[in-house]
Amino acid sequence: xxxxxxxxxxxxxxxxxxxxxxxxxxxxxxxxxxxxxxxxxxxxxxxxxxxxxxxxxxxxxxxxxxxxxxxxxxxxxxxxxxxxxxxxxxxxxxxxxxxxxxxxxxxxxxxxxxxxxxxxxxxxxxxxx
Amino acid sequence: xxxxxxxxxxxxxxxxxxxxxxxxxxxxxxxxxxxxxxxxxxxxxxxxxxxxxxxxxxxxxxxxxxxxxxxxxxxxxxxxxxxxxxxxxxxxxxxxxxxxxxxxxxxxxxxxxxxxxxxxxxxxxxxxxxxxxxxxxxxxxxxxxxxxxxxxxxxxxxxxxxxxxxxxxxxxxxxxxxxxxxxxxxxxxxxxxxxxxxxxxxxxxxxxxxxxxxxxxxxxxxxxxxxxxxxxxxxxxxxxxxxxxxxxxxxxxxxxxxxxxxxxxxxxxxxxxxxxxxxxxxxxxxxxxxxxxxxxxxxxxxxxxxxxxxxxxxxxxxxxxxxxxxxxxxxxxxxxxxxxxxxxxxxxxxxxxxxxxxxxxxxxxxxxxxxxxxxxxxxxxxxxxxxxxxxxxxxxx
Numbered sequence: 001x002x003x004x005x006x007x008x009x010x011x012x013x014x015x016x017x018x019x020x021x022x023x024x025x026x027x028x029x030x031x032x033x034x035x036x037x038x039x040x041x042x043x044x045x046x047x048x049x050x051x052x053x054x055x056x057x058x059x060x061x062x063x064x065x066x067x068x069x070x071x072x073x074x075x076x077x078x079x080x081x082x083x084x085x086x087x088x089x090x091x092x093x094x095x096x097x098x099x100x101x102x103x104x105x106x107x108x109x110x111x112x113x114x115x116x117x118x119x120x121x122x123x124x125x126x127x128x129x
Numbered sequence: 130x131x132x133x134x135x136x137x138x139x140x141x142x143x144x145x146x147x148x149x150x151x152x153x154x155x156x157x158x159x160x161x162x163x164x165x166x167x168x169x170x171x172x173x174x175x176x177x178x179x180x181x182x183x184x185x186x187x188x189x190x191x192x193x194x195x196x197x198x199x200x201x202x203x204x205x206x207x208x209x210x211x212x213x214x215x216x217x218x219x220x221x222x223x224x225x226x227x228x229x230x231x232x233x234x235x236x237x238x239x240x241x242x243x244x245x246x247x248x249x250x251x252x253x254x255x256x257x258x259x260x261x262x263x264x265x266x267x268x269x270x271x272x273x274x275x276x277x278x279x280x281x282x283x284x285x286x287x288x289x290x291x292x293x294x295x296x297x298x299x300x301x302x303x304x305x306x307x308x309x310x311x312x313x314x315x316x317x318x319x320x321x322x323x324x325x326x327x328x329x330x331x332x333x334x335x336x337x338x339x340x341x342x343x344x345x346x347x348x349x350x351x352x353x354x355x356x357x358x359x360x361x362x363x364x365x366x367x368x369x370x371x372x373x374x375x376x377x378x379x380x381x382x383x384x385x386x387x388x389x390x391x392x393x394x395x396x397x398x399x400x401x402x403x404x405x406x407x408x409x410x411x412x413x414x415x416x417x418x419x420x421x422x423x424x425x426x427x428x429x430x431x432x433x434x435x436x437x438x439x440x441x442x443x444x445x446x447x448x449x450x451x452x453x454x455x456x457x458x459x460x461x462x463x464x465x466x467x468x469x470x471x472x473x474x475x476x477x478x479x480x481x482x483x484x485x486x487x488x489x490x491x492x493x494x495x496x497x498x499x500x501x502x503x504x505x506x507x508x509x510x511x512x513x514x515x516x517x518x519x520x521x522x523x524x525x526x
Contacts, residue, residue, distance in 0.1 A: 006160075008157060008161070009153075009157070032186065063176075063177070063265075063285030063286060063287075064177065064182050064183075064187070064286070066285065066286070066287050067177070067183060067184065067186045067187035067190060067286070067287075068184075068186060070186050070187070070189070070190050071184065071185065071186025071187075071189075072186075074186065074189060087161060089158060089161070089285060089288065090285065092157055092158065092161055093154055093157075093158070093285065093287045093288060096150070096153050096154050096157055097150065097154070097190055097287060
């Protein structure tokens with residue numbers, strides 16, 4: 001199944017999807033040194049997003065979150081790709097400066113946790129295998 | 130998006146790596162928000178300066194941009210995490226000071242003027258009516274859009290830097306007339322005076338806007354307001370309401386440019402102001418810290434504080450936060466000596482919001498509703514709002 005969305009940042013990544021209905025705040029919500037979600041009460045609390053295709057509705061929280069994403073990339077702890085329903089500026093800027101392939105305007109209900117997906121940030125598509 | 134030849138060249142890397150990365154950020158934001166083209170900016174204000182917020186990650190990004198990046202327009206900086214000259218006396222540790230200076234030096238390398246102030250409009254980064262700018266720092270964004278009538282969106286650290294390195298910003302949001310109309314009418318039926326009361330009003334309106342899901346208030350019934358009162362109001366309404374633009378009848382330059390909103394009218398009476406004020410005063414309060422200058426104190430405010438402190442001695446930690454250039458004027462005018470003789474301290478280049486002082490004090494008294502918000506949320510202090518006079522009284526008590 002191929003989902004058509006909007007390209008946000010270029011690049012292609014094939015990875016296991018980790019899906020949540022909660023918004024994500026990278027600043028304070030994710031530990032940039034371990035890649036683990038630490039926001040108390042978050043759907044993904046305690047789980048690692050490193051190397052995964054991270055699928056969530058939209059970003060939230062402080063604009064410093066863009067720098068946190070950059071730090072994760074430098075630490076080799078970043079997600080392999082990001083898929084959003086509706087992107088916000090923090091995640092968009094974070095993907096650009098960290099060079100993480102990113103697509104939005106995707107119905108994230110079509111992607112299940114653990115599925116292998118191919119995120120094509122250059123074309124704006126997500127392929128579910 | 131429709132790009133000019135120079136913008137295309139930047140995007141293709143013909144003007145260097147940092148201009149390319151910057152243009153990637155700006156065109157992507159432009160696409161997301163439906164901008165048709167870019168607009169030239171006349172000035173930039175950059176946030177994300179405190180090392181406490183930047184961290185090594187942010188610093189690494191800045192260093193990468195500084196490799197070949199130079200600003201193309203007048204660009205100034207938000208407050209840093211410390212006074213660059215007086216940090217030891219203010220209890221900042223050596224390691225933090227070293228890292229903070231690394232960050233500021235990196236900004237300087239790109240040609241940014243390292244004023245470190247949240248009130249760029251008071252110290253030389255002053256746009257005029259109708260000019261397009263790209264500012265971060267929510268209180269200054271609100272001031273420039275509303276009080277000056279310049280045009281900016283609420284930029285974040287990286288997007289403001291991208292605008293500085295290219296001289297461009299995508300033309301959407303508050304850059305367009307159609308998005309600058311007042312949405313709700315607030316009728317103020319009580320006198321509002323002083324920085325603290327304008328801060329209280331800002332919280333009241335800000336909270337209401339969040340509740341109603343609106344952004345642009347039109348405020349009627351304020352007969353006059355000083356620069357300092359408006360700066361306090363801007364900081365508060367931006368903090369509590371996320372507001373980037375308001376119109377104030379008879380005061381701000383665009384109040385009669387658009388149709389006065391009439392569908393939703395909210396009356397604000399003395400009772401409402403009193404109730405909001407109590408929300409900015411915590412119970413079981415023990416004040417051991419007084420801080421004035423949020424946003425950064427103007428020379429007029431410093432003159433007033435000097436007059437109140439003349440011949441007195443403060444018994445509590447007392448900071449006056451301001452921009453370095455304003456501090457220099459205070460030095461020359463003799464205000465600094467009066468203030469420092471009384472035992473109060475200047476904290477230039479920084480403020481009680483961004484300095485790393487979490488947990489260092491029990492209770493803070495301020496004349497700013499914004500400072501109350503961050504005193505609680507970020508620094509875990511109990512808070513009390515009062516007039517400038519009441520703050521000084523508390524400090525010498």
